[in-house]
Amino acid sequence: MVSRRQLLAAAGAGVGLGVAGVGVGTAVHRGTVWEKWVRGRRDGESDDLHAVVADSSRSPYVTDRLEDVDVFGPGAERTPVVSADDHDRLTDxxxxxxxxxxxxxxxxxxxxxxxxxxxSTFNAVQVGEEATAIAAGGRFRLLRR
Incomplete structure (x- = not known):
């Protein structure tokens, strides 16, 4: 487990770099949310259900959208948030x-x-927002936005 002191030291060291190591296999990433995506798997196949990326002006635009499982209504497709009900629809x-x-x-x-x-992490930030995340133990977790 990374201590608060290690994390704060690494975050301070990473200001110029955007990425700083805090331990073997652990790194802090501070920057702009550039992409959000939802992927579904069935029958050994993977489908990109929805993806939003930042363009050169950091404005979000939709790059992938599977119509038959679309859970984002008009106006919400560039700022996707998946409710518990929508998650249940996808897992069905x-x-x-x-x-x-x-x-x-x-x-x-x-x-x-x-x-x-x-x-919940997916829902917490949108493309174009500033965020800090930690990659450790094969997981990518949001620290703050």
């Missing part, structure tokens, strides 16, 4: 549903890190 159609985030920092070039997250 797919054996497994994954949510993901990608956080990027611009240091002359775009450096990005991301992975699957739980539904």
């Amino acid at each position: 159609q797919y054996a497994d549903v994954e949510y993901g985030l990608t956080i990027c920092v611009e240091n002359g070039q775009l450096e990005c890190e991301g992975d699957t997250v739980d539904r």
Whole structure:
């Protein structure tokens, strides 16, 4: 487990870099939420159900949207939030549903890190917002936004 002191030290060291190691296999990522996605798996296949990414001006736009499982109404497709009912609708159609985030920092070039997250983390931030996450033990967790 990463201590609060280690995390704060790493976060301070990462201000210029956007990414800082706090232990073996652990890293803090601070930057802009660049992508949010929902993926469904069934019958050994994976479908990108919905994906929103930032364009060059950091405005969100939809890159993938599967019409038959669309859970985001007009106006909400660029700021996706999945309710418990919508999650149940997705899991009725797919054996497994994954949510993901990608956080990027611009240091002359775009450096990005991301992975699957739980539904509440997916819902907590939107594309274009600033966020801090920690990658540790094969998990990507939001620390703050």
